Amino acid sequence: MKKLSYREAIREAMMEEMARDEQVVVIGEDVGRYGGCFKVTPGLIERFGDRQVVETPVSEEGLVGVAVGAAMLGMRPIVEIMYGDFSTLASDPLINHAAKMHFMTGGQVSVPMVYRTPMGSGTGAAAQHTQSLETLFTNIPGLKVVFPATPADAKGLLKSAVRDPDPVVFLEHKLYGTEGLIPDGEYTIPLGKADIKRQGTDVTIITYGKTLFTALDAAAILEDDEVSVEVVDLRSLRPLDTETIFASVCKTGRVVVMHEAPGFGGFAGEIVAQIVGDSATFNALKAPIARVCGKEMPTPFNKNLELQLPPSPHAVVAAALKLFPSAV
Amino acid sequence: MAIVFDREQGLSLLALMIRSRVFEEKIEALFSSHEMHGTTHLAIGQEAVHAGVSPALDSEDWILTTHRCHGHTLAKGASIEGMLAEFFGLSQGVAKGLGGSMHLIDLEHHNAGSSAVVGSGVAIATGMALQLKRKESSNLVVAFFGDGASNRGVIHESMNMAAIWDLPVLFLCEHNVYGMSSCADEMVSVNSIADRGSAYGIESSSVDGNDIEVVFEAVQDAARYIREDKKPFLLEVRTYRFSGHSKNDKRVYRTREEEERWSLRDPLRIFSERLIERGHLTHEEFEEMQRSERESINRIAEKLLEERNELTIEEAQSYVFTDGGVE
Numbered sequence: 309m310k311k312l313s314y315r316e317a318i319r320e321a322m323m324e325e326m327a328r329d330e331q332v333v334v335i336g337e338d339v340g341r342y343g344g345c346f347k348v349t350p351g352l353i354e355r356f357g358d359r360q361v362v363e364t365p366v367s368e369e370g371l372v373g374v375a376v377g378a379a380m381l382g383m384r385p386i387v388e389i390m391y392g393d394f395s396t397l398a399s400d401p402l403i404n405h406a407a408k409m410h411f412m413t414g415g416q417v418s419v420p421m422v423y424r425t426p427m428g429s430g431t432g433a434a435a436q437h438t439q440s441l442e443t444l445f446t447n448i449p450g451l452k453v454v455f456p457a458t459p460a461d462a463k464g465l466l467k468s469a470v471r472d473p474d475p476v477v478f479l480e481h482k483l484y485g486t487e488g489l490i491p492d493g494e495y496t497i498p499l500g501k502a503d504i505k506r507q508g509t510d511v512t513i514i515t516y517g518k519t520l521f522t523a524l525d526a527a528a529i530l531e532d533d534e535v536s537v538e539v540v541d542l543r544s545l546r547p548l549d550t551e552t553i554f555a556s557v558c559k560t561g562r563v564v565v566m567h568e569a570p571g572f573g574g575f576a577g578e579i580v581a582q583i584v585g586d587s588a589t590f591n592a593l594k595a596p597i598a599r600v601c602g603k604e605m606p607t608p609f610n611k612n613l614e615l616q617l618p619p620s621p622h623a624v625v626a627a628a629l630k631l632f633p634s635a636v
Numbered sequence: 637m638a639i640v641f642d643r644e645q646g647l648s649l650l651a652l653m654i655r656s657r658v659f660e661e662k663i664e665a666l667f668s669s670h671e672m673h674g675t676t677h678l679a680i681g682q683e684a685v686h687a688g689v690s691p692a693l694d695s696e697d698w699i700l701t702t703h704r705c706h707g708h709t710l711a712k713g714a715s716i717e718g719m720l721a722e723f724f725g726l727s728q729g730v731a732k733g734l735g736g737s738m739h740l741i742d743l744e745h746h747n748a749g750s751s752a753v754v755g756s757g758v759a760i761a762t763g764m765a766l767q768l769k770r771k772e773s774s775n776l777v778v779a780f781f782g783d784g785a786s787n788r789g790v791i792h793e794s795m796n797m798a799a800i801w802d803l804p805v806l807f808l809c810e811h812n813v814y815g816m817s818s819c820a821d822e823m824v825s826v827n828s829i830a831d832r833g834s835a836y837g838i839e840s841s842s843v844d845g846n847d848i849e850v851v852f853e854a855v856q857d858a859a860r861y862i863r864e865d866k867k868p869f870l871l872e873v874r875t876y877r878f879s880g881h882s883k884n885d886k887r888v889y890r891t892r893e894e895e896e897r898w899s900l901r902d903p904l905r906i907f908s909e910r911l912i913e914r915g916h917l918t919h920e921e922f923e924e925m926q927r928s929e930r931e932s933i934n935r936i937a938e939k940l941l942e943e944r945n946e947l948t949i950e951e952a953q954s955y956v957f958t959d960g961g962v963e
Contacts, residue, residue: 333770359770365800370793373759374766377700380748381767400790404753405760411955412739413749414732418958449956473958 309492315348315484317459318424321466322352322386324494326360329384332470335362335375336388345390346426346484368397372423376406379421384470391437392427392479395444406475407450422469426480427455428518428568429617435606438614440517440569445477446545446578452499453545455479457520459488461543464497472499481518500547504556508538511562511628514553514579516542519566519619526624535628545575550582554589561594562631568618571601595631600624639853643916649691649848650911651925653683653904656707658929659716660879662937663706663723663737667883671941672723676737677704681846681878684903685810686711688851688873689778693859696746698768699778700761703738703752704810708780713745717936727945734952746775754815755781755788758807762794765803765868776804776862784815786829795836798868805868806858807838810845812877817889833870845873846903849910876901 312320326332334352336344340363343350353361364371368389375385389398406419429438445453452474456462462480469476476499505520506527513523520541527537538556542549557563563583565576576599583597584590600619608614641649660680666672679686686707690699701708709719714730722729723737730740731749741749748764751757761779768775785791786809798805809829813820826832833840839861843854851873858869876898880887887895899905911917 362766365793365796367793367797369790370759370762370797373756373790373794374763374797377748377760377763377765378767378770379763380760381764381771383763383767383770400753400756401759405751405756409749410958411952412731412735413741414729414734415955415958416731416741416743417749420958452957 309489311487312459312490313484314459314462314480314486314488315346317463317488317490318348318466318480319351320490321463321470322349323355325467325470326352326356330360331382332384332386333360333362333378334386334388335364335371337364337366337371337390339363339388344388346482348484349388368394369400372398373401373405375421376401376409376419379419380409380417384420386422386424386470389423389425392425392441393436393439395425395441398423399444402451402475402477403448407448410474411450418473419475420473421475422466422478423475424478424480426482428481429607429614431482432609432611432614434609438607440567440602442479442545442569443573443575446575450474452476452547453479454499454543455517455545456543457481457517457541459486460490461497461503461541463490464495465499465543467496468499471496479517483518483521497543500544500549502540502542502544502549502552504538504552505541506537506539508536508560510536510560511564511631512538512540512556512560513564513566513624513628514540514542515566516545517568519568522619522621522624523566525621526628529621529625530628533629537628548578548582550586553579553582554586557583557589558592561592562628563593563597564600564624564627564631565597566600566619566624568602570604571599572604574601576601598627598631600627639849641849646911646916649687649852650907650917651929652687652691652711653848653907654925654929655716656683656686656710657904658926658933659710660706662930662933664879666723666937673725674736675882676723677882678879679704679707679812679877681898681902682810682812682875683707684846684848684851684907685873685875688848689808689855692852692855693778694775697775697778697859698746698748698761698764699780700748700757700764701750701780702757702782702785703750703754704782705738705740705750709740709742709747712742712747714740714742714747716933717940718742720933720936721940724940724944725946726940727947728940732947732955734947734955755785755791757781758785758791758794762798762803762805765798765805766801769801769803774863776806776859778806778808780808780810782815783809783811783813783820783824783829784818786824786832795838795868795870799836799838802867804862804866806855806862807868807870809870809872811872811874814877814881814890816881819889828872830870830872838868838870840870840872842872842874845875846901846906848903848907875903
């Protein structure tokens with residue numbers, strides 16, 4: 309085992325895959341000598357040259373379209389879009405093209421592309437650089453969507469995403485310096501598998517991405533109140549590992565679903581629908597399901613205000629405690 | 637006019653133009669009689685572009701077309717049967733009935749299909765060219781788009797990238813005067829879209845798109861330039877869409893007089909008269925070519941209507957992902 313930061317783990321996954329297969333090409337803005345907006349790509353162009361690192365103009369729609377076309381002829385592009393918010397610009401090649409190419413050609417064309425982009429607040433970058441737009445992608449059949457939280461998961465999932473024959477939206481949080489232990493040697497983590505990050509018996513917190521850390525903090529606080537919390541880290545939003553969700557909910561009977569994106573129309577609603585749609589899991593519920601999500605507003609610039617946007621550990625604790633009959 | 641087809645080549649390309657015209661007329665009839673559903677975008681009047689582009693290229697050059705893709709697909713080599721079956725939504729179709737008239741594809745003949753989001757295919761074609769260049773291929777990609785699409789931002793982005801990376805793309809602007817109902821005179825800032833090439837440092841030219849010998853020669857010249865100078869090229873071909881935009885278009889946005897004027901420039905008429913003048917064709921032979929093509933298409937359509945095979949919804953779902961997984 310070795311310790312790597314989130315960004316180093318992502319970089320290591322890319323380097324290993326680029327060395328394994330010269331068709332793996334990183335495409336994006338400022339991904340060359342500058343090393344990418346969040347410094348995920350330093351060292352790639354020096355090692356792999358411009359055959360495997362393609363720096364593009366500021367042309368999000370065009371560059372993702374280019375990646376789709378190249379992928380149709382055998383490239384395995386890893387696109388980096390510097391802020392998830394700019395997915396609005398790249399949505400046509402991703403949603404109208406990459407996601408549908410295999411289907412509407414009757415299976416003749418595949419688009420093995422990874423679309424990497426970071427989501428979320430905490431950087432003081434205001435409303436156009438901090439959104440959590442995962443639901444832009446989760447309602448699109450043909451796209452796979454992953455959102456790893458830890459360095460080890462990021463590395464293993466990215467390697468699987470690169471090898472997947474279809475487009476994978478690989479969402480990153482911006483705690484790029486977060487360190488974690490990485491298994492030695494070659495490994496991958498399958499898409500569509502959740503991970504229990506903490507075992508517990510009284511409440512299940514279901515989340516993904518950065519708010520995994522919020523969930524773990526909340527679980528530690530609840531432990532002091534003698535509430536045993538199980539934390540399910542989805543890692544993949546689509547395909548969704550309902551098996552792991554149902555098993556945990558059946559065990560605890562109480563659920564808090566959380567994410568940084570606003571709750572209204574958010575992915576938490578899908579998780580809730582899955583839980584209540586499964587009769588055994590529904591019958592195991594001992595309380596209504598709580599959602600703890602980001603505030604229903606664009607991200608404010610002011611630091612104190614921005615910090616109040618995502619769910620806090622204390623909000624999660626309060627929501628969890630309300631699920632018990634003794635709660636007032 | 638420089639290129640003069642010999643008798644054999646001229647007759648073969650005339651046959652292709654006739655096939656495209658007759659095919660489109662058949663489609664129009666089938667939609668009118670409700671034997672086909674959905675929508676369709678005909679390109680009657682643009683046959684000199686259909687027959688003048690792909691046949692002027694190497695067979696391994698790629699094309700990526702638009703929602704108005706029938707003629708280009710035929711000219712690149714797809715079978716009438718596979719195309720018609722696709723229009724009927726049948727599993728024998730070129731996309732198993734999942735794509736329809738706007739999403740014909742024919743990989744065997746290096747036709748990568750089409751994007752029906754106006755202009756978006758140009759970026760895809762540019763990406764294919766990037767991969768061809770990485771593979772050190774001598775082939776190029778034709779990115780078809782129209783005067784309407786020429787105003788899309790993604791075309792600006794694609795031309796810029798193709799220019800900075802020296803990609804083997806032939807940007808082929810099929811200027812047919814109308815983007816749906818809007819006339820290029822009112823929607824495009826320049827008289828000739830070829831003029832936009834200089835903004836990207838891309839060589840360009842504009843030619844008569846209703847004269848197949850002119851189109852053919854311009855495409856050959858452009859392809860030679862792309863292969864030898866290893867740079868993209870922008871070719872505008874000026875033509876006219878006799879058909880409406882799609883099946884229910886009553887063409888209220890233009891006059892019948894304008895249509896009459898353009899009908900004198902009907903590419904089939906221009907070329908057939910020229911071949912007759914050269915002694916390569918008689919009026920009777922021209923009539924006979926059209927009649928036999930019509931008969932052959934009618935036969936194929938009848939056969940398909942008798943042998944309808946369609947995918948089940950489960951089979952269709954198995955094409956969402958490459959591994960057939962349904963989640």
